[in-house]
Amino acid sequence: MSTPLPDVPEVTVVGVPRLTAGFDLAARLDLPTHLAVHGPLPPLSCDPLARLADGIALHGRGGAGFPFARKLRAVADASARRGVRPVVVVNGSEGEPACRKDSVLLNRAPHLVLDGALLAATALGARTLVVAVTRDSTERSVRTALAERGLEDRRGSVPRARLVRTPERMVSGEASAVIRAAEGGPALPPGRRTRAAESGMGGAPTLLSNTETFAQLAVAARLGVDRYGQCGAPEEPGTVLLTLSGAVARPLVVEVPSGVPLRHVLRGAGAPPMAPSVLTGGYHGSWIDGAAVDGACVSRASLAAAGGALGAGAVLPLGPGTCPLGEALRVARWLAGETTGQCGPCRLGLPAAAAGLAAVLEGGGPTALEALREVTGAVGGRGACKHPDGSVRFLASALAVFADDLAAHVTGGGCGRPTAGVLPLPGAELPDGRDRAPSGEALAVDWTLCQGHGLCADLAPELITMGADGYPKLSGPSVPVHLRSRAQRAVRRCPALALRIEQAPAAHTEKRAIRSG
Secondary structure (H helix, E strand, O other): OOOOOOOOOEEEEOOOOOOOOOOOOOOOOOHHHHHHHHOOOOOOOHHHHHHHHHHOOOEOOOOOOOEHHHHHHHHHHHHHHHOOOOEEEEEEOOOOOOOOHHHHHHHHOHHHHHHHHHHHHHHHOOOEEEEEEOOHHHHHHHHHHHHHOOOOOOOOOOOEEEEEEOOOOHHHHOHHHHHHHHOOOOOOOOOOOOOOOOOOHHHOOEEEEEHHHHHHHHHHHHHHHHHHOOOEEOOEEOEEEEEEOOOOOOOEEEEEEOOOEHHHHHHHOOOOOOOOEEEEOOOOOEEEEHHHHHHOEOOHHHHHHOOOOOOOOEEEEEOOOOOHHHHHHHHHHHHHHOOOOOOHHHHHHHHHHHHHHHHHHOOOHHHHHHHHHHHHHHHOOOOOOOHHHHHHHHHHHHHHHOHHHHHHHHHOOOOOOOOOOOOOOOOOEOOOOOEOOEOOEEEEEOOOOOOOOOHHHHHOOOOEEEOOOOOEEEOOOOOEHHHHHHHHHHHHHOOOOOEEEEEOHHHHHHHHHHHHO
């Protein structure tokens, strides 16, 4: 079974380092060492900075891939039109279990990130800088870096620099969730789509971009367009940071020039020589099969052409010894548990999709597969944030790429491989401290009383779904601790008194073993 990735995995480089320059000199580059390695940062006003970003084709490196220059100009225009000073936000909120590249930058090269953010803040005339982080080690590093520059969170400090801590959750890295957390609210999307460039933090135009994006901007400002373009693919120059995990010798963060063959990067990480499939872009990304891997390079365009995605820079190969659909189910269940509960597609659709895949793998046949496709088709494009769309994209990609395995599960006895659990997921504790471990209790239905009202599935969709026959279907053998209250509520509200909580079989077995010992 996989274990959660370390905060700061080992870092390697293909070619000449740029973002990771100086990592061979120190575990963390303090301000004097940073300046010795990278040199002084030339100032740039807004128009030259936008032209620089255009010239190097800089896109966001957090997953969405939005052109940075367009975002910069939109913030500048909104600020001028409204007469309001903008805000600059560094999104270092990295809550996906398979991603560590931003944590590496903020832990080991925080001043490169701050260079890019301060360059943009100065160009825009912003007087507020916010850095959002998720982990203790990252918070310590950024606090130290701000102190080394004399930046403080107080009036009179220009810019006024604030550090915001967000929980380690998938949804906490979405732009609207980061802004909400910076305003003192919960790190959750607000339930409506907004444009931060027009009205972000405190209603001000807000330039929010990913950690690596600001670091790339700082590198480009020092090198210029021509020198920056000497490395990487002509249409997407520069380097890319990737987090490699899954079926690899050890988790790595790799800096690699764009355009390098993906198979070369996988070999360097110790992946199986002919990995049959690779998840690209993380848990909101897409799978590609071995044939597509052979023709893919590290770039947005190449990965998209292969059916994958650069996304958040996470690359996870699978070996031949694990069931790929079983691996996808583990992630689908985790994604369902990450819901904010603010809209039906997320709160109801994602648990239903995970339960649908489980039903297929448990021998549900064509009927279960058709129900799964119906659920995934109903979720996409209807959520209040991007989490449902990304989760369904991951699941739909798995169904398409692993079609042969899917057929084996639907028409036969399965693929014959165990689920090894090679994709990294958090442990038993949820990011907000709730316990996801089994409670030792299970839901049970008295079928002589059940009338198929469906209220239980509405109240506890993570635990109960409605089957094709119109009656409830229980999703697992035990109720997790963090869902016990929902299970109890579903029992209390059952109009036919058909639902109950009893001791789970596994708990009975464990207690008998303890007594006999």
